Amino acid sequence: DGTRLEDLVSVPTREVQMRALSDPEIYQLEMDRVFGRTWLLLGHESEIPASGDFIVRDMGSDSVIVARAKDGAIHVSLNVCPHRGMRISTVDAGNTQIHKCIYHGWAFRPNGEFIGAPVEKECMHGRMMPKEELGLPQARVALYGGIIFATWDIEGPSFDEFLGDAKWYFDTLFERSDNGLEVLGPPQRFIVRANWKAAGEQSAADGYHTLTLHRWLGEVGNYSKSGDGGSADLSPEMYGVEVSSPHGHALRCIDLGRKIKKLTGLDPAELSVEQKLEALPPPGVTREMLPQLMKRLSKEQLEVVVSMPPQVGGIFPNVLFAFVYIPQADGTVLGLTLLHAYVPKGPDQLEFVNWVLAEKDAPAELKEKMLMQSIQLFGTSGMVEQDDSDTWPHMTLAAKGARGRRSTLKYQAVYETGAPKGWPGPGIVNEGFTKDDTQWHWWLYWNELMNART
Ligand code: FES
Structure with a gap:
């Protein structure tokens, strides 16, 4: 409606346009510019104490799998199957070493690595992309007092710098x-x-x-x-x-x-x-x-x-x-x-x-x-x-x-x-x-x- 993004917050008068609390376009931008750049709270490591434990949480508008791998490290993977975009985990929490997409069965480790697809040879005829390129996108993870934070801003400020x-x-x-x-x-x-x-x-x-x-x-x-x-x-x-x-x-x-x-x-x-x-x-x-x-x-x-x-x-x-x-x-x-x-x-x-x-x-x-x-x-x-x-x-x-x-x-x-x-x-x-x-x-x-x- 003609309001410029830079005018939503008026610094000299210390006012904020009310439309910022409801506008769908502003919301979409926030998902990239705020939730795509900052460190976000996802949970606490005591929620996933054992190897294979996972919880499913959100980073802004994206669902992520927060999982503990065999080496004990916590990984945050985009919960989107790289095959056709199905949500890989459709439950809130659980334990598994194999996150298997329910659509066609592609499978991933808790650290997001691609394991394989059913009937790979018969179906793909060796034309599949290298397995390293089929893993789930990884967010950067920081633990603070056991609290799990993650960001998509891989090159951005560290969690300590952010605080x-x-x-x-x-x-x-x-x-x-x-x-x-x-x-x-x-x-x-x-x-x-x-x-x-x-x-x-x-x-x-x-x-x-x-x-x-x-x-x-x-x-x-x-x-x-x-x-x-x-x-x-x-x-x-x-x-x-x-x-x-x-x-x-x-x-x-x-x-x-x-x-x-x-x-x-x-x-x-x-x-x-x-x-x-x-x-x-x-x-x-x-x-x-x-x-x-x-x-x-x-x-x-x-x-x-x-x-x-x-x-x-x-x-x-x-x-x-x-x-x-x-x-x-x-x-x-x-x-x-x-x-x-x-x-x-x-x-x-x-x-x-x-x-x-x-x-x-x-x-x-x-x-x-x-x-x-x-x-x-x-x-x-x-x-x-x-x-x-x-x-x-x-x-x-x-x-x-x-x-x-x-x-x-x-x-x-x-x-x-x-x-x-x-x-x-x-x-x-x-x-x-x-x-x-x-x-x-x-x-x-x-x-x-x-x-x-x-
Ligand atoms: Fe996941 Fe096809 S969409 S295996």
Whole structure:
């Protein structure tokens, strides 16, 4: 309709054209320019522990087979048969050393190599292309704390380069223990009739919506103690430090001092780093595991973990992580650790994939408790994200309106407050009440990718 791609995001006024949330042409471009170039979350290696184990996931609009080969390496292969384009694996998960296409029977190893075709001699008469050319296209794979990421951008930035400064903070969550994380059960999945970006940009550390959309957290039952320091008032939770990234990643770090004081009665100003960790261990970490954490993290990272730990945020383009403290009826605190991916399924549909994580070394009873409460709060039947997944479809529908799509999303609360004095971490850091900086940086990177020609 005449709107140029480069005009979808207005940098001077900090506005985004609403049509970006519904337009099919924009969606098609995103599949190449965003999902074809960035590192995408596919799962966790604990989902495929044995040789031959595989899961089928999506990289943007492409189905891929994520499989463990005989040598233990994880491979990500395009789930498209090179013969006539049939989907090779039509199930969600399984174990096999031979992925056989159900159409004519061409077969492939877990590493994507072509094995052979039925009645090859009789059918092909020796005219078949060399076998090395008939394998499945391979994505580049990176493991981070056991989490599987992959990209089609073979020559592009490494996964560490893609994370950039944000890695310093993410390491405090994903690289804090010797044996790493594991997934508790298969991920829950459900369809939301919304554009993936409605969820994606919210995951870039939007704390502001919590005060209104999730207001019940401050009002209902046990969760009425969810506020910072275990009170019903959620507004203190809105203060902290937010970290933005030139690659669209985002973190919300929330003040832990008030929580320690309220929940333990101790004055954090009088406690050492070790004592603060003992008083209130990070979500999902037991006191027995603290030596591992102290060994693996730097002094500066530990300072952040005990004072202003990252609790929610996103990995661009479509991942949310949450490492949150949930008060219990008995006065204790349970830490929950989660990952979500918002997988695009068309301009107005996404698949919400929810992994519940725990440290491998955590006791079985703790894992069970974490799984149950995660399901109650964050899963398919969970209470928190039913709020969000009601909002995103309304935004998507509004972006389809003849007038609505000409409206703009307005990022008003963008201003540099800078890092707190002595803040030890890198990145674009701002302190104070939650605002729009992180989501705005998310859109800036989306805009950069969408307008980059190569
Ligand atoms: Fe797969 Fe023919 S399409 S073997």
